[in-house]
Amino acid sequence: MSRNYESLHDPNAEYTMRELSSGTMGVTATRGGDRDIEITDVQTTMIDGNFPWTLVRVYTDAGVVGTGEAYWGAGVPELIDRMTPFVVGENPLDIDRLYEHLIQKMSGEGTIEGVTVTAIAGIEVALHDLAGKVLDVPAYQLLGGKYRDRMRVYCDCHTEAEADPEACADEAERVVTELGYDALKFDLDVPSGLEKDRANRHLRPGEIRHKAEIVEQVTERVKDEADVAFDCHWTFSGGSAKRLAAALEEYDVWWLEDPVPPENLEVQEAVTKSTVTPVAVGENRYRVTEERRLIENGAVDIIAPDLPKVGGMRETRKIADVANQYYVPVAMHNVSSPVATMAAAHVGAAIPNSLAVEYHSYELGWWSDLVEETVIEEGYIEIPEEPGLGVTLDMDAVAEHMVEGEELFD
Numbered sequence: 001m002s003r004n005y006e007s008l009h010d011p012n013a014e015y016t017m018r019e020l021s022s023g024t025m026g027v028t029a030t031r032g033g034d035r036d037i038e039i040t041d042v043q044t045t046m047i048d049g050n051f052p053w054t055l056v057r058v059y060t061d062a063g064v065v066g067t068g069e070a071y072w073g074a075g076v077p078e079l080i081d082r083m084t085p086f087v088v089g090e091n092p093l094d095i096d097r098l099y100e101h102l103i104q105k106m107s108g109e110g111t112i113e114g115v116t117v118t119a120i121a122g123i124e125v126a127l128h129d130l131a132g133k134v135l136d137v138p139a140y141q142l143l144g145g146k147y148r149d150r151m152r153v154y155c156d157c158h159t160e161a162e163a164d165p166e167a168c169a170d171e172a173e174r175v176v177t178e179l180g181y182d183a184l185k186f187d188l189d190v191p192s193g194l195e196k197d198r199a200n201r202h203l204r205p206g207e208i209r210h211k212a213e214i215v216e217q218v219t220e221r222v223k224d225e226a227d228v229a230f231d232c233h234w235t236f237s238g239g240s241a242k243r244l245a246a247a248l249e250e251y252d253v254w255w256l257e258d259p260v261p262p263e264n265l266e267v268q269e270a271v272t273k274s275t276v277t278p279v280a281v282g283e284n285r286y287r288v289t290e291e292r293r294l295i296e297n298g299a300v301d302i303i304a305p306d307l308p309k310v311g312g313m314r315e316t317r318k319i320a321d322v323a324n325q326y327y328v329p330v331a332m333h334n335v336s337s338p339v340a341t342m343a344a345a346h347v348g349a350a351i352p353n354s355l356a357v358e359y360h361s362y363e364l365g366w367w368s369d370l371v372e373e374t375v376i377e378e379g380y381i382e383i384p385e386e387p388g389l390g391v392t393l394d395m396d397a398v399a400e401h402m403v404e405g406e407e408l409f410d
C-alpha cells in the first residue's frame with residue numbers, strides 16, 4: 001500500500017499501527033474497575049477573546065469530560081478534528097502514551113514545532129483535567145505534588161500612550177494599588193518618534209535613552225512594591241540589544257524579554273551573556289527539544305514557555321526540569337483563557353523553579369466569566385483542590401463569547 005494522505009490518516013489502516021506508531025499504540029494498556037474507560041469524542045469551540053482561544057473537550061463513556069485549551073492559531077480546530085480518531089477508544093489515563101502517539105501520527109503535519117504541537121497540547125491539557133476527575137485528585141498531583149499553594153501572576157500592562165514614560169508609570173501604580181498585582185510587564189518595543197528605519201533593527205542613541213526613561217519611571221514609581229519585566233518582541237539587532245540591556249543594568253529589572261529575533265541561538269546567547277540584566281526567552285519555541293537548547297547554551301536567564309503552545313502540561317514540566325538543572329527559573333508566557341491559565345498555575349505549583357504565570361487580559365472585562373470559579377485574586381491564583389484543573393466552563397458565557405459560526409459543546 002502506498003502512503004498517501006488518506007491512508008496516513010486512516011485509523012484502521014494496519015500498517016499505520018505497525019510503521020508509524022513506534023509501538024506506542026501497539027501495546028495494550030488496560031485498567032480495572034472504574035478506571036476502565038474509553039474516550040468517545042473530542043470537540044472544540046473557539047472564543048472571541050483578545051486572542052481566539054480554542055477550548056477543547058474530551059468525552060468518555062464514563063460520562064466524565066475533560067476540558068483543555070490549545071494555543072490560538074488558524075487551523076487548530078481542524079487539526080484536532082483530524083486527530084480525534086487516534087484517541088477515540090483509548091483510555092484517557094494514558095496521557096503520556098496518547099501524547100506521544102499523536103506526535104507520531106501527526107508528524108506529517110509537523111510535530112517538532114508549530115500549530116500541530118499546540119493542537120495536541122489542547123488535548124493533553126484536557127486529558128489532565130479528565131484524569132484528575134477520574135482519579136479524584138487535582139491536576140498538580142498528577143505532576144508530582146505541590147511546592148506552593150498559590151501561584152504568583154504577573155500582569156501584562158498597556159496604556160493608550162504606550163510611549164509616554166509617565167503614562168506607563170501611572171498605569172504601573174494603578175495596577176499595583178488598585179488591582180493588587182506585585183508583578184508587571186510593559187512593552188519596550190514602543191515607538192519613540194526617533195526611529196529612522198525599523199527594518200534594520202538598529203537602535204539610535206535617543207531610542208535607547210527613551211526606553212531607559214520608561215524603565216526608570218516605572219521602576220522608580222513602584223519601587224519594591226512590584227517586580228517589573230519589559231518585552232521587546234524580537235525587534236532589535238544583537239548589537240542594539242546588548243546596548244539596551246547594558247543601559248538597563250542600573251535599574252535591575254525583573255527581566256528583559258525577547259530582545260532579538262528568535263531564530264538564531266548564537267545571537268541570543270551572545271546578548272544574554274553580555275549583560276547582568278536578566279534575559280527571558282521561550283514563548284516562540286516548541287517542546288522540550290527546542291527550549292532545552294536555549295537553557296543548555298546559557299542563552300536565557302529565565303525560560304518563558306507558553307504551556308498550550310509549547311506542547312502542554314507534561315511538556316512544560318519537562319522544560320522546567322531541564323531548566324532546574326541549570327538553576328534557571330520558569331516564567332510562563334500566557335495569553336490564554338482561564339482554562340489554560342489554570343493549567344499553567346497547576347504546573348507552576350508543581351515545579352520548584354516557578355517564578356510567575358502571565359495574565360494578558362486585564363483590559364477584557366469578561367475573562368473570568370468563562371468559568372464559574374474565581375481564578376486570579378490580588379495577583380495570585382489559589383491552586384484548586386477540586387479534581388482536575390478545578391475550573392468549570394460557564395456555558396452561558398461560552399455561548400455569549402463564541403466566535404461567530406462556532407458551535408457550543410454537547
Ligand SMILES: [Mg+2]
Pocket residue numbers: 231233257258283333
Ligand atoms: Mg513576550
